Amino acid sequence: MDHLAHGHPRTTPADGHPATEEGHPVIRVLEGIREEVADLAGGVVADYIPELAHADPEAFGIAVVSPHGRAYAVGETDRPFTIQSISKPFVYALAVEERGLDDVHAHVGAEPSGEPFNAISLDERGRPENPMINAGAIVTTSLVGPGERGVRFEHLRSVLSAFAGRELVVDEAVYRSEAETGHRNRALGYLSLAGGVLVGPVEAAVQDYFRQCALSVTVVDLAVMAATLAVGGVNPLTGERVVSQRTARHTLSIMSSCGMYDRAGEWGLRVGIPAKSGVSGGILASAPGAFGVGVFSPPLDEAGNSVRGVAALGRLSDDYDLHMLRTPAEPPSPVHSVTRSGDTLDVRLRGEIDFLAAEQVVSRLAETIDDTRVRTVTVELERVSGFSDAARALLAAELHELAEAGVDATVRDPRGVRGA
Numbered sequence: 001m002d003h004l005a006h007g008h009p010r011t012t013p014a015d016g017h018p019a020t021e022e023g024h025p026v027i028r029v030l031e032g033i034r035e036e037v038a039d040l041a042g043g044v045v046a047d048y049i050p051e052l053a054h055a056d057p058e059a060f061g062i063a064v065v066s067p068h069g070r071a072y073a074v075g076e077t078d079r080p081f082t083i084q085s086i087s088k089p090f091v092y093a094l095a096v097e098e099r100g101l102d103d104v105h106a107h108v109g110a111e112p113s114g115e116p117f118n119a120i121s122l123d124e125r126g127r128p129e130n131p132m133i134n135a136g137a138i139v140t141t142s143l144v145g146p147g148e149r150g151v152r153f154e155h156l157r158s159v160l161s162a163f164a165g166r167e168l169v170v171d172e173a174v175y176r177s178e179a180e181t182g183h184r185n186r187a188l189g190y191l192s193l194a195g196g197v198l199v200g201p202v203e204a205a206v207q208d209y210f211r212q213c214a215l216s217v218t219v220v221d222l223a224v225m226a227a228t229l230a231v232g233g234v235n236p237l238t239g240e241r242v243v244s245q246r247t248a249r250h251t252l253s254i255m256s257s258c259g260m261y262d263r264a265g266e267w268g269l270r271v272g273i274p275a276k277s278g279v280s281g282g283i284l285a286s287a288p289g290a291f292g293v294g295v296f297s298p299p300l301d302e303a304g305n306s307v308r309g310v311a312a313l314g315r316l317s318d319d320y321d322l323h324m325l326r327t328p329a330e331p332p333s334p335v336h337s338v339t340r341s342g343d344t345l346d347v348r349l350r351g352e353i354d355f356l357a358a359e360q361v362v363s364r365l366a367e368t369i370d371d372t373r374v375r376t377v378t379v380e381l382e383r384v385s386g387f388s389d390a391a392r393a394l395l396a397a398e399l400h401e402l403a404e405a406g407v408d409a410t411v412r413d414p415r416g417v418r419g420a
């Protein structure tokens, strides 16, 4: 226990350096949050899956993983618990990879249900409202192929393991406990079969769903899985691409609208980090382009979300400005320097050139058309780390404009970051 907090950190695979150390400023932040939420009373440990009732209500852990794969964690960082509903976004991601977004959403909706996770929720087309509630998640599991007994689950397990960066295994006691008692989930499966959206047989889909929910994880696993989504589908610890950037985005979208069940709106307002909770007390939160977070504390509120987990993430978002709709005071400038010598203008760019950055670049280049002292322009990309498709198109259009106006413009791209 506490091993990451006390000087035995995970290391980044790239450089092998410890990612955390005693007294590390990020660890202090997490310790502060732990202290603040430790005394929060309230909440009830889930017992409708009998095996979950054994959980220690005092257990608490929180972990954060950076886009560069640095992991920080405090509390009970290696205590295992079952992933439960937090498996749903990852199985959704897999279904979208295999079938495409439109096919998946022919079977399951994309609307927040405003209802509890186990609601009988079907829309006018016979589809469960969204893939984060049980009804929709069972359908999503049924869409992953091949559906044969054992084969599909092994596929699910290996993909969730790739998200976590280690082999995840099933907690057999929790699996059996839910398989023996989960008749409401079977009923939801049959309703979806009747609606023509579940790929049967129901029992096969439900069994694989129970197994995926019983995969055993730690808060650090959750943080790595969250970070993999946050950075667009590449596991920052292993470097493996698990899903496409687009699939990662779709998954974060669904998490942000539906991940916290009937608290999704309140969550968006007060925390604003795409997240998914589970009845064993875990919450996974994925701040786009920033951090992956995992929290564990078993007592749940009436919506089935961890009481201390919700409080901890609220604190983290507020104090460290992780709300996904925060607005920067000033967009970062992509222009490193502009120098003129004679009739030549040298524009050096830096960082990631996305549409927003490219708009700043082309508006600066456009000024040279009216400036009769400038006849030659060089755009230097040596310090640029990447170019989006939209940025490439915008720059190409501006170079065309410059040529039309008689300005001789060249791009120096020694590392080929602009791509094709």
Ligand code: DON
Binding pocket: 083, 084, 085, 086, 117, 118, 134, 178, 185, 210, 213, 277, 278, 279, 280, 303, 304, 305
């Ligand atoms: O299907 C169930 O009821 C559980 N295996 C998972 C539900 C769950 O985690 C809901 N989240 N808060």
